[in-house]
Amino acid sequence: MRILLLATVCTLTSCIGGGLKRRFPTPPSIPLKNSKLKDYAGCYHIHTHFSHDSRGKFPDILNAAQKSGCDFLILTDHNTLQGKRYQGLHKNILVLSGAELSTPSGHLGALQIQTIPNRHQNIQHLLQQIRKQGGFSIVHHPHGGRTWKGGIHGFDAMEVFNLASLLKDNLVSTIFSALFVYPFSRKEAFASLIKRPSANLALFDKIAQQRHIVMIAANDAHAIPVGKLTLQIYEHLFPLVRIHILAKNQANILSALRKGRCYFAFDIFEDATSFLFYAKKKNSTQYLLMGDSSPFSNQWILLARSPVFCKFKLYKNGKNIRIHLGKTLSYSPQTSGVFRLEAYLPYPSSSNTQRWIPWVFTNPIWLKN
Ligand SMILES: [Zn+2]
Numbered sequence: 001m002r003i004l005l006l007a008t009v010c011t012l013t014s015c016i017g018g019g020l021k022r023r024f025p026t027p028p029s030i031p032l033k034n035s036k037l038k039d040y041a042g043c044y045h046i047h048t049h050f051s052h053d054s055r056g057k058f059p060d061i062l063n064a065a066q067k068s069g070c071d072f073l074i075l076t077d078h079n080t081l082q083g084k085r086y087q088g089l090h091k092n093i094l095v096l097s098g099a100e101l102s103t104p105s106g107h108l109g110a111l112q113i114q115t116i117p118n119r120h121q122n123i124q125h126l127l128q129q130i131r132k133q134g135g136f137s138i139v140h141h142p143h144g145g146r147t148w149k150g151g152i153h154g155f156d157a158m159e160v161f162n163l164a165s166l167l168k169d170n171l172v173s174t175i176f177s178a179l180f181v182y183p184f185s186r187k188e189a190f191a192s193l194i195k196r197p198s199a200n201l202a203l204f205d206k207i208a209q210q211r212h213i214v215m216i217a218a219n220d221a222h223a224i225p226v227g228k229l230t231l232q233i234y235e236h237l238f239p240l241v242r243i244h245i246l247a248k249n250q251a252n253i254l255s256a257l258r259k260g261r262c263y264f265a266f267d268i269f270e271d272a273t274s275f276l277f278y279a280k281k282k283n284s285t286q287y288l289l290m291g292d293s294s295p296f297s298n299q300w301i302l303l304a305r306s307p308v309f310c311k312f313k314l315y316k317n318g319k320n321i322r323i324h325l326g327k328t329l330s331y332s333p334q335t336s337g338v339f340r341l342e343a344y345l346p347y348p349s350s351s352n353t354q355r356w357i358p359w360v361f362t363n364p365i366w367l368k369n
């Protein structure tokens, strides 16, 4: 296994590095009247050298983020807030730092906290302490590696997709893809591994019917020590999946994330920047964005637009209620519910053996009484 890992290191580090062809040079404005919002893309759940299992140097992480077209990066080292020393604007990338707490119930992300709370206490007390500090809690990899055992109450957000869990859970395929497919086609290597995170989505949908919750995706990127070598893979992992946050400016990224004004996308297949899911009231300029809620009325129309042709799958209370092919979607709900959208891309784009691969997952819009 060690030899295979070393071979993977050599292949990954010698082949053409990451990078992502950005659809827009700067975050584009959201074309909604009076919104003044922009689409900022970035990566969540990054481990630096402050984590026991990562040797990542900040300049390397920053370079990888720049090559991947990131507008923000959120560091979450294990049980420490030392990453806060890197907070701020670097090369036009906003760097934020929280921590990943190892609790007896599983791994829990905590953002906007000032001190690390006692992580061995009862999980509900811990969640309360994070809230008291004005913090934001995120259940990490609920079904990967370390399964979440802390129940469904009290946290603010959940990783619906965790890249490291996908790669670790499919280790043999990952190593095969890294060695024999990735050097020739990064898209094909990832397409052979990616699948809809159905178990996490089912859990998310269950909770979303009870309360507001935010869905995010994580890169969970480390610089992995392999003996004396270090597997420097940030620039390979960052372009695969990014969170897109709709915010007025970079300073508002975290508050917009907390509201759920975001979606995540496997941007390696197509840069999803400017994808939009929203609701508009008939004969009115009133609208709702992902993460918003409003009492149900049959005057609301759910709308979506995509920068490229895709298959939209609209979900209500966890059930797929509409499939539509195209670049836009319009749907008039007749009853109340929690609505969210998934989008799939035809892959490969020109082939007889085309299949649909997961691409975009949005936060819900709550139309409930
Ligand atoms: Zn973890």
Ligand SMILES: [Zn+2]
Binding pocket: 045, 047, 100, 220
């Ligand atoms: Zn982690």
